[in-house]
Amino acid sequence: MSPIPANKAALKAYVDACRLGHAGGAVAATHRFFAEDAVINLVHPLNEIVGPGNYVDQFLGPLKQAFSGLGRSDYIAFGGSFEEAGWVTSTGYYFGNFKSPWLGIRPTGTLAYLRFGEFHRMENGRAVESYIYLDIPELMIAASQWPIAVSPGATRGYTGYLPGPVTQDGLQWHHNDPSVSAVSLKMVTHMLRKLATKDEQWRPYWHENMLWYGPAAFGSFAGLEGFAGFQVPFENTFSEWIGGAVEGSRTRHFTRFGDGNYVCSGGWPSLNAVQAKPFLGQPSKGDRLYMRVCDWWRREGDKLMENWVFVDVPHVLLQMGFDVFEEMNRGRT
Numbered sequence: 001m002s003p004i005p006a007n008k009a010a011l012k013a014y015v016d017a018c019r020l021g022h023a024g025g026a027v028a029a030t031h032r033f034f035a036e037d038a039v040i041n042l043v044h045p046l047n048e049i050v051g052p053g054n055y056v057d058q059f060l061g062p063l064k065q066a067f068s069g070l071g072r073s074d075y076i077a078f079g080g081s082f083e084e085a086g087w088v089t090s091t092g093y094y095f096g097n098f099k100s101p102w103l104g105i106r107p108t109g110t111l112a113y114l115r116f117g118e119f120h121r122m123e124n125g126r127a128v129e130s131y132i133y134l135d136i137p138e139l140m141i142a143a144s145q146w147p148i149a150v151s152p153g154a155t156r157g158y159t160g161y162l163p164g165p166v167t168q169d170g171l172q173w174h175h176n177d178p179s180v181s182a183v184s185l186k187m188v189t190h191m192l193r194k195l196a197t198k199d200e201q202w203r204p205y206w207h208e209n210m211l212w213y214g215p216a217a218f219g220s221f222a223g224l225e226g227f228a229g230f231q232v233p234f235e236n237t238f239s240e241w242i243g244g245a246v247e248g249s250r251t252r253h254f255t256r257f258g259d260g261n262y263v264c265s266g267g268w269p270s271l272n273a274v275q276a277k278p279f280l281g282q283p284s285k286g287d288r289l290y291m292r293v294c295d296w297w298r299r300e301g302d303k304l305m306e307n308w309v310f311v312d313v314p315h316v317l318l319q320m321g322f323d324v325f326e327e328m329n330r331g332r333t
Contacts, residue, residue: 003086005175007122008079011088012173018072026064026072027056035126041268042132043292044315045103045325063114066107067096072116075164076296076308078172078264080181080257087255088127089264091117091296091308092164098143103136104329108143113161117294117310119255119266131254131268133294133310138216140328147327148217150281152237153230157219165298165306166211176260184299185258188265191304192245196235200228207303217280217313238273244293251290266294275320280313282320289319 010033017029034040034052041048042059049055064070077090098112115135120127140146141159151157164170187205194201203224212227213220218234221227235241244253244267251272256265269290277284292312297304314324 002081003122004079004081006125007086007088008077008173010122010125011077011079011090011120015072015074015077015090020071026060026070030056030060033120033127034130035123035128038126038128038130040127040130040132043134043136043312044318046134063094063102066098066100066102067094067112067114068099070094070096074171076170076172076262078176078259078262080259082253082255082257085255086122087119087257088122089117089119089255089266089296091115093161104325105136105140105143105145112139112142114139115162115310117266117296117308119264119294121255131266131292131294133266133292133312135216135310137313137324140324141216145328146217147324147330148281151218151230152234152279153219153221154233155229157214157221157226157230159216159219162213162220162308167298170262170298172259172262180260181258183258184261184263184297185256187299187302187304188258188263188297189245189256192243192265195231195243196241200232202231203228205304207300207305210304211306213306213308215309215311215313218311237275237277237279238289239276240272240274240288242272243267244270250288261299263297263299264295268292270294279320280317280322282317282322285320287319289316291316 014029014033018026031052040055049058072094074090074092079088094114098107117133119131121129191202191205206224208224242249244251251269253265253267270293271291274288275284294310296308298306317324
């Protein structure tokens with residue numbers, strides 16, 4: 001019997017308990033969901049944490065202290081398998097009144113949002129290996145504390161709260177026809193292998209009115225031409241640009257699976273590229289950069305309509321010798 005329904009049920013119980021987190025419910029749910037020796041990978045500067053107790057102490061607890069009334073809203077969630085292992089995934093926002101500093105970011109005293117994306121490898125109903133992406137730059141931009149003015153695209157995209165699926169059906173707790181999931185996964189995998197091609201062979205996979213929800217340091221774009229205005233300059237910043245779905249790449253996806261009309265992938269790192277031009281305001285040294293990247297896609301028929309993307313931008317900047325947290329705090333007394 002497939003473990004996917006049980007894995008989805010475990011994720012749903014965790015998500016439901018974290019929604020408002022009253023009376024320590026999120027903490028208790030965290031200890032139930034994660035195995036005691038789970039390896040939990042978060043974006044820089046948090047990085048690797050082992051076990052739910054340390055996860056609470058180093059991430060969830062400090063976030064709850066900084067965000068009064070901390071809540072969580074997941075708008076995409078589903079499950080599947082990759083390389084014979086069971087996986088679940090979700091993405092959405094933490095929210096609350098940002099009243100105390102977090103990671104050196106000064107509080108706004110107002111409602112604030114922190115976008116997250118999670119992937120969990122499951123064994124016996126518990127997460128044993130996790131990758132958790134946070135769009136920390138989005139919070140910094142909203143708090144007017146992001147120290148970089150440029151983005152990789154031809155123009156700066158939209159920055160701000162990113163919505164869930166237009167169809168409002170991202171919570172795929174139910175069973176989906178495996179043949180439908182397989183079609184979705186095949187489409188995305190083929191599209192990924194067409195990125196960074198000179199004649200933009202990725203274009204036929206996308207609807208002309210597609211929506212690309214990018215990391216805040218890059219911005220988000222509407223329509224195929226708006227996306228191309230980001231993607232092509234981004235690719236051209238590097239003399240090599242190799243994603244985790246490409247065979248023989250130095251980097252790989254830790255998971256990639258479909259569930260109904262939804263597909264996800266993630267790599268830690270996923271993308272590797274040699275910097276040939278200035279990137280995020282940093283000059284090129286000809287170094288190879290490694291990017292922690294993840295995606296969720298929604299398809300309609302034979303086209304991809306929406307794509308939610310995270311990149312661990314502070315980790316990329318650190319490889320270029322730029323500590324975004326140190327720079328944010330430069331000159332403060």
